[in-house]
Amino acid sequence: MSYFAGIDVGSLTAKAVIIDRDNKILGSHILGIGQDSLKAGMDAYGEALKKAGLKREDVTSIVSTGYSRKRFTEAAMQKTEISCHARGIAAVFPSVRTLLDVGGQDSKSMKVGGEGRVLDFAMNDKCAAGTGRFVDVMAAALSLTLDGLSDAALSFKEELSLSSTCTVFGESEVVSLLSQGQSVPDIAWAIVKSIADRLVSLVKRVGIEQDIAMSGGMAKNRALVARLEDRIGFDILVPPEPQLMGAFGAAIIAKGR
Amino acid sequence: MFEEFVAINSRGAGAIRDWKKRTGRKVVAVMPEYFPPEVITALGACPVRFRGAQVPISKADTYLQSFSCTTTRTILEQALDGEMDEVDAFVFTSMCDNQQNLAEVFKRLFPGRPVIIFMIPFTSQVQSRRERLKEQLHAAIAGLEQVTGSTFTQGAFEQAKALHGKHGALVDRLYEVRRRNPGAVTAHGFYSALKAGSHLPVEEHTDMLGPLVSRLEKEPVRPAEHRIIIAGITPEPLELTKLFDELGLYIVDDDMTSGARLYSKGVLAGTDAAGIDAFVFGGSPCSTLYDPSKDRGAYLVGKARASRAGVVLWQIKFCEPEAFERPDLTARLKQGGVPVMSFEVELPMAGFEGIRTRLQAFKEIM
Incomplete structure (x- = not known):
């Protein structure tokens, strides 16, 4: 064997x-x-x-x-x-034609042909915006685990937004929102929206074609997947062990x- | 094969410092392209170029914003570090906003050394463009006569044209041998050889290129499966070219302002309006020149198809002329069936791992 x-x-x-x-x-x-x-x-x-x-x-x-x-x-x-x-x-x-892989340090979108052949791809620039690191830093600012941030985001009540996709400025904004008395779930949702919106731009660079899948550690974040599905307008397939x-x-x- | 060129580059402006000490002649920096170096040579001076460098930026940030392109910022840093102390005058061309502003910064910071601005018009009126260029050229020549203490004569100009023509012919042969046999010419070696010319008198660089080209022309043809054309302003940081060699991506041609675009212009035929216009606007299209008669997308698609190559758009942060063209060029190349990718670098830059992944992935999908 x-x-x-x-x-x-x-x-x-x-x-x-x-x-x-x-x-x-x-x-x-x-x-x-x-x-x-x-x-x-x-x-x-x-x-x-x-x-x-x-x-x-x-x-x-x-x-x-x-x-x-x-x-x-x-x-x-x-x-x-x-x-x-x-x-x-x-x-x-096997039906996947668009793949989004969001890892700790970078994110990639891929246009996929038959048998997983890559036809085109796009990557984020070297900064941490739009990567797992962004969520990691924001979760720490809220004293949450990555899973905790996802769970909190799904129970948001009020739509807040982060104006910056930069990790450093974004963290400052999160601290400001906390000091203003905003709730942790609302801030967590704002974080998820921020990274999701950036990832949508990345996917659009290669073109969105069904079926769409997501891999990498961030695919475990249910709030992020939900927000991406909402923005893209299609379901996203997530494997059991992304x-x-x-x-x-x-x-x-x-x-x- | 390329060691002596690499050694010259490692000394920065050291070679030109030696030349000046030896000859006592003047040094004029072209900042960075599209002013005819033949004019400077005809006046007995040595034209040099500064195109950005791998130097940490600290002093330059006092004068330029952090969103200025890193080429401009590192050029200023070099000047503030004394790397341009041997330069007697600067000729700035108006290739982009950053470059124009840098000329003004140089005027203030280095008042003892003339800063001559060669303005390239943005207009669809060809006749007025030509007249304006002629005025600019003649004003520049007058300024350079004062700097060098020499008079611009037709005889000296003809000699300078011959020197630069011989040099250009060797560069053309170097490009041709690479097109024919890219497997025999490393990317780092090729661009090291070209870059060394930035800080050498044209005759010395010609003497070095001659044996190199002859040797490369005798090399047996080697396989070069994954062929690439790089496009952008200048292949800096130069170390990045080593990554192409390491990954087995063979650069077969380029569309660089400091490379094929520059050498496609040939030498300045005459100092009249038609001559200077043909020099500046002749040759291949350029993102920094406004010329509605040229179509860079079609040009690149044709070039890539002819070389059976993919195109890598080499973007330097924050080079606006190249960034503006990137989306359209990418779309045009894709429509033309040419594999294309782009990456963004900055000066200085230490880690290339993200770019390694992109380049290797590009090779994998080609």
């Missing part, structure tokens, strides 16, 4: 997935990066192997992806997360080698 691995080392987390010839996920693991991205990736890979009940020598081929993909010399190939997320999502939802789509896609590419 042959097994394949995908290792996705992003800006905040390292993800590893082991699959068999039928794309069945046998083991996966997600770890915080800490100070050493290579170690985090290898540790995530080790844990995924353990969960799959496999050893390193059982794996036929590895593909690495994510910001630290170059560091994995053990990998047969390094692919961008753009290609890997598209391949991963296409294996889960954070693993890059590593999953990398493993599928490894299988195809």
Whole structure:
């Protein structure tokens, strides 16, 4: 039996997935990066192997992806997360033609063809606006977890807006709104609207075509997905483990080698 | 093969400092393009260029807003750091608002050194444009005569044209050898070789280019699957070109103001209205020149198809002329079936990982 691995080392987390010839996920693991991205990736890979009940020598081929993909010399190939997320999502939802991947440090929109082939893509600029980092900082300003921010946003009562998409200025605005006595759910919703509106612009750069899916850690934020669906006017498909789509896609590419 | 060019660039304006010490002649900076360097050479001076650099910006922020383009800001920083101390006069062209304002800042900050402004008209009236350009050129020549203490003569002009013509012909051959065999010419080497000419007398740069071009022309043809044309103002930060080499993206041609656009103009044929107009508005289209008779979108689509290449729009923060054209160019290239992507850089810039991802993804979809 042959097994394949995908290792996705992003800006905040390292993800590893082991699959068999039928794309069945046998083991996966997600770890915080800490100070050493290579170690985090290898540790995530080790844990995924353990969960799959496999050893390193059982794996036929590895593909690495994510910001630290170059560091994995053990990998047969390094692919961008753009290609890997598209391949991963296409294996889960073959009908997807537009994909939005919102990670910790950057966001990407992709126009996807058959079998997860990327036809076009757009990325945010290097600032944190429109990325998971923005929500991370705002959640901290509200003393909420990421899940807590999503839950709070869904129970908003009053429509507030943040005028800035800049993380630094946005945080100042959140502090101001708190000092004005605005409720945490209303502020949380304003944060979600702010990032969602920026992401809609990113998706429009490649053109919106159904079906639409979302991957990356931010796809777990139900409030964000709801706001995006409202703005785009279509449902958004979210896989069960959106954070693993890059590593999953990398493993599928490894299988195809 | 390109080491000596890289070494010159690593010294900044060091080479021109040496030349000035050796010859005692004047140095005139063209800020940054589209003033004919033949005129400066004919007056016995050396034309140099400053196109932005990888220097931390601190002093320049006293005079320029943070939303000014980073090319302009780093040029000013270089001047304030003493990198232009050898320059006796500056000729600014009105390529963009930032550049025009920089000329005024230079007038105030460096009062001992003449600042000559070569205004390029924005008008659809070709005849009045030509007359205005002629007036501008003659005024600039008069100003440069004062700076150099020399008189502009037809004989000296012809000699200068010959020198720059020889140099331009070598640059054309360098471009041609890369079009024919992009696998043999690294992006970093190519643009290092061109950049070294910014800080060298034309005859010295010509002497260096000659052997390089001859050697490259003898190189066996190497495979170069993923072909790219870069388009923008200037390929800075230059280190970024190494990423193309590393990723196996072969730059086969460019549409850069400091590159193919500049050299497409050839030499200034004459100082009359027709001559200077042909020099400034001749050659390929440019985002900084108003010329309704030219269509940059069609030009780029044709160039990309001819080279079987994708196009990378190399945007420097906040270069307005290039930024204004980006959406239309992107759409036109896509309509023309040409793969296109863009990225934005600034000066100085240290990390290129985000751009690495974009370029690699572009290669993967090409």
